[in-house]
Amino acid sequence: MIDVNLYESVFKQPTNEYSAYWVGFLMADGCIKKTPKSYCIVNLELTETDLTHIEKFKKFVNSNNKIYWIHRNDKREKWSNSKPMVGLSITSQTMVDLANYGVIPSKSKIADVMLLQNNKHFWRGLIDGDGSITSIHSGKNPSLEFAGSFNLVNKFAIFVHSEIFNHKSSVRKTKIKDFYKISFNGSSGVKVIKHL
Numbered sequence: 001m002i003d004v005n006l007y008e009s010v011f012k013q014p015t016n017e018y019s020a021y022w023v024g025f026l027m028a029d030g031c032i033k034k035t036p037k038s039y040c041i042v043n044l045e046l047t048e049t050d051l052t053h054i055e056k057f058k059k060f061v062n063s064n065n066k067i068y069w070i071h072r073n074d075k076r077e078k079w080s081n082s083k084p085m086v087g088l089s090i091t092s093q094t095m096v097d098l099a100n101y102g103v104i105p106s107k108s109k110i111a112d113v114m115l116l117q118n119n120k121h122f123w124r125g126l127i128d129g130d131g132s133i134t135s136i137h138s139g140k141n142p143s144l145e146f147a148g149s150f151n152l153v154n155k156f157a158i159f160v161h162s163e164i165f166n167h168k169s170s171v172r173k174t175k176i177k178d179f180y181k182i183s184f185n186g187s188s189g190v191k192v193i194k195h196l
Helices: 016-031 050-059 095-101 120-130 151-163 184-194
Strands: 032-033 040-047 068-070 084-090 132-134 141-146 182-185
Touching: 016 040, 016 050, 016 120, 032 095, 040 050, 040 095, 050 084, 068 151, 084 095, 095 132, 120 132, 120 141, 120 151, 120 182, 141 151, 151 182, 182 184
Parallel strands: none
Antiparallel strands: 032 040, 040 084, 068 084, 132 141, 141 182
16 A cells, blocks of 8 residues: 655655664665565564654654554464564655665675665664664673674674774674674774764
């Protein structure tokens, strides 16, 4: 169903921090599909505790579509026994612009950012989706970790090296095939978090 009030061109030129942030967040947690008529379906599903984030995205794109709840009980599903999920689905002809930045169907293991690799707001959105910050309330310096495709993790390492401090951290493999991670600890972690 077409959302008649949707801000369809919101990602045409993500020059402001909000557009760039949501491109990053959709790169991490969005699901993009194309219909036979060249429409783009953008799905964003998060755990129920992140309902306010779904509401912020809905407001950002000015969608009238309803937020839906998902309760998965199938033990064969990877989400079984997890918390309920909330989501928003949008169909648009012009949100295919997301592909210009690398947000494409079946992107998880091959994801790669284009045009926004030097934009800190893009990286903030991506880290919000696929990153984590630890030790933030323990009195110790926090550490930031990000996991994803090799291309994304490597480009984040390059961004940090060129924009924040002159020390390139190593990209490491994870236990999941084709996924990599990078972490910044202590004072380095603080610098990255403050910059983003």
